[in-house]
Amino acid sequence: MRGPSYTSTLLQFNTTTTPFNNVGFRRVVAGLVNNKALVETILLGNGTPGTAGFVHPDSPFFSKAAPTYPKMTVAQANRTLETLGFKLNRAGVRTGRDGKPLNLTFLVASNNPQRIRAAEIIASQLRPAGIQLTIKSLDPTTVQQSLWPDFDVAKGRNFDMAMWGWSAPVQSQLNLAGLFHSNPVIGTLNVGGYRNKTVDTLTTRMLTTVDAGARETLAARVQEIVAKDLPFLTLWYPDTVYAFDANAYDGWKFQKGQGIINKRSFLK
Template identity: 35%
Template sequence: MMSNLERLVRFGIPFMLVLIFSMTAAAQTDRLRLGMTTGDEGTVGPYTYNSGDPGWNMLLLQYDTLYQLDADGVAQPWLARNLALSDDGLSFTMDLRDDVTWHDGEAFTAEDVAFSIDYFQQFLHPRWTRVVRPIESVEVLGDFQVRMQLSALTPSLELGIFSDVPMVPEHIWSVIGDPAEHTFTIEDNVGNGPYRLVEYAPDQFYRFQAYANYWAGTPQIDELVFIRYADMTGALAAIQANEVDMLVSSIPPEQADFLGMNPDLAVAQGPLFSTQMINFDVTRPPFDMPEVRQAISLAIDREDIVETVYLGQATLGNPGWVHPDSPRFNPDIATTYDPEAAAALLDEVGIVDSDGDGIREFAGAPFMPELLTPSDNALRIRIGDLVGEMLNAVGIGVQVEVVEGSILGDAVWPGFDVRQGRDYELATFGWSPPLQADPTRVASLVHSNPDIASFNLTGYSSPEMDALLDALNATNDSQRQQELLNEIQTLIAEDLPFIMILYPNGVYAYRPAVYDDWLFMTGQGIFHKLSFLPAAARP
């Protein structure tokens, strides 16, 4: 039977206006209405959510991790009480909280931790299988204590593994078995987080209910309703019409001042660790030549893109990947715009304009690569257009193709499995903040081994890079890590397996009269589980 909520969405009734007029002012914070513009997130389970933002944070509303990032982006004990590392760095003992329950009332125990690690190792997950692979064994020492043995030294355990991998209940997932053979429903989402998904209409809405027995404290909002809009234009209209109370995605920069003039709205801003970038297939000529990739980078005026597309509300892309605000940033790397040097590099490798028509030739044909950009992302479309203009100015006849997000995904990351290869030349792309939050995870982007580099979407391979990354993954010494990260950033800036365009600022619109206790997490924005918890419950 169709629920009232689903009926209102399906038949186009502005149901959020109906709800707001039927509620008293005191009850408004019982239900928070959040607008989202990304694709459908499935049943928002560990193997069904789709996007890093907002999908990953919607997932973590339901499932807790052993550690949790605080407002400064620092990993703090969460389901774990503490972690004691051995002298050789190859094993550690972890004490767990003894007051945590799953949504069905079952106790969270050490058995669930051991099961979760084993499950993600056994059944491929594009995000977590690589992360937990260094854990050689998990020994249950008691109901609330585990000992883990590592196969090798592993940097940033708290941030790189335990703040990222959700725990799942053994009594539920042991029955599910192989996720590839299971048809997931929302009933499978038995987590231990502050919310549980209780209603879902594909491509329309999600409704989450607060878990009253959440160990860290009862969430401040009883119900979260996520309404999906086809694009940002629809979402912006919705928040201005009082149909939603907050937009989970960062709004276009040009809207910040405009919405800020609305007395019923507020705008929260700050730096994000999300990325806007250009990916190559570096196995495909001529993009297999570093000189060509360097020329393309030199031809792109990042400052112009920041000012034109983001109205200055972004940070210039670092060719070495790491955000300049990160403590791991290598300050010796410079971002350079030099179209004359770009043209000279192309001349050196024989990609020249022999007939004077303004387009260079490669392999006897005009050099006119295709640049894919997603139709549901206006900012990336604009970035693609500007990059196309800049490359055309140095004789690269870029053809910008605006395609559906699913088509771009199938070309760049088919099946979310880099082993399946790729089928594109150039593409606008970007990663959500967690990947930048821990720069030691850079191996997942540029190592040649797909078991390590589950996010290597460009096909980049370098023995020198592999050696540096292997050394990084083999030390827990912070100073040595920084030395290696400096070398890795330098090599990325030289080889350019991808081009960093910029790091956007987060700009979030919300209705403060409905809810005004948002927490801006460094690099992550305001949409995350901590924003819904009482201040005393936040790490």
């Protein structure tokens, strides 16, 4: 049995530090990263490119109104970066407003070859525009502690950008408050330090709204804002494939986003 998985792979930004505290810079990165090519190369086509609003296209809460990543040519990216004040030095590397080269470290877990290869491809997609990345492949615990020390976003963060991701329940439970709320008590998954007062208000309302239609409206609005702010890029959601022996048991039911290991597979 095969179907979509709600697990996600992200290009996570630290939105509290230069240059990723500049939404224009984040949009340029989003414009240069070709996540469709990543799905074809890394997953051999067995996945779905990420949406700008994080929510999976197969989710009942996915909003078609949310904008997509505004793709850019290198020439367009260069013009935008110059306008934003990120100049090219003689070495062809972007500099900040202080004139110093942007020294951007890109963290990735050493036990995940898919993410390591994706990091390499992303670095090559950004380099023509003068955005130079230093990829650091570290043990998973070190990466986690840099983004999410002791699993507590209140303890801050120590990274520029990283390959990251969340398990299926974040999507299936539509935990947008956990992902995007700026209060660390609520936004327990907000590892990039994203802040938007409107998103805070909308996601707080989602926590207490039980009407499905109203909840869908709130989720759509959050997706529209996040797709413009881009606190991270959702790169892809993998397909999930299960093989089973029908002679042993053939009652499996595929739950969209979760797979066959669910209670419907075991209840008449």
